[in-house]
Amino acid sequence: MKLFTFATSPYARKARMALDFKGIPYDPIERCYSLDRKHDLLSASPRAEVPALVLDDGRTIADSTIICEYLEDAFPDPPLRPADPYERARMRQIEDLCDRAFDAVSYGYWIAAARKDVPEAGAMTAAARAEFTLLLEKLDRQLDGRDFFCGSVSIADLAAICYVPAAGAMGIDIALMPQLKAWAARMNKIAAVREDRKRLVAALSKVHDITSELEGPDGKVHWRDSRLEWPVRRGFIDFVAREFRGGKMMFPPEGV
Numbered sequence: 001m002k003l004f005t006f007a008t009s010p011y012a013r014k015a016r017m018a019l020d021f022k023g024i025p026y027d028p029i030e031r032c033y034s035l036d037r038k039h040d041l042l043s044a045s046p047r048a049e050v051p052a053l054v055l056d057d058g059r060t061i062a063d064s065t066i067i068c069e070y071l072e073d074a075f076p077d078p079p080l081r082p083a084d085p086y087e088r089a090r091m092r093q094i095e096d097l098c099d100r101a102f103d104a105v106s107y108g109y110w111i112a113a114a115r116k117d118v119p120e121a122g123a124m125t126a127a128a129r130a131e132f133t134l135l136l137e138k139l140d141r142q143l144d145g146r147d148f149f150c151g152s153v154s155i156a157d158l159a160a161i162c163y164v165p166a167a168g169a170m171g172i173d174i175a176l177m178p179q180l181k182a183w184a185a186r187m188n189k190i191a192a193v194r195e196d197r198k199r200l201v202a203a204l205s206k207v208h209d210i211t212s213e214l215e216g217p218d219g220k221v222h223w224r225d226s227r228l229e230w231p232v233r234r235g236f237i238d239f240v241a242r243e244f245r246g247g248k249m250m251f252p253p254e255g256v
């Protein structure tokens, strides 16, 4: 198998941790379409997004949630999905909260850092920090005395570990969320999570400028669904309009 992946992408990290947790061998291929414009990714991911999985016979699967569902069906041991149907639904809700809300809010935070000279930058940073804190509190409550979100380690935990440690970089102290803090320490004992952390730290050590981490060679930044909803919902519509009119937005291709 091959996995199109990118070391700092939370979606790619989730899928890669699932492969590692299950002990499935794969070749990682580092790609980020908005930054490198390499077309091979498009053959596996019509939206030009990572992660995308290429099976040994050449068939492809795009989207982290769909990849993780496939891995669970094809390689059920060790499981990353609870047996109980309600817990399974909770797992999907927590994964969705991470993929949609956590991702959009943190994207807003980093976009504000990359566009630090725009008039909205300070307000965007503050809005993202406040909303990220609310989301962390929500996760803390979801633990409700459990070691992991759904009892044993599941995709919900792999999705969440891609966001919770970012609190520190955003100036948020999770000391007031003791369940979440203990959960993060527990997660760091899992080999697949530790490997992910090493890859992330190595990749971040090479990032000297957040703008070039987000902006492609033509100055465009990748935007889509919930990432676009966030600044509009938070009232930063003029910022969005200026980016759009200035040709600074890159969207997934049409018809996907």
Ligand SMILES: N[C@@H](CCC(=O)N[C@@H](CS)C(=O)NCC(=O)O)C(=O)O
Pocket: 006, 008, 009, 010, 011, 012, 032, 033, 034, 035, 048, 049, 050, 051, 062, 063, 064, 065, 099, 222
């Ligand atoms: N729904 C997708 C979202 C994937 C996604 O947005 N990936 C980002 C990286 S975090 C990407 O590839 N963006 C395209 C780009 O920046 O060129 C999934 O769950 O896999």
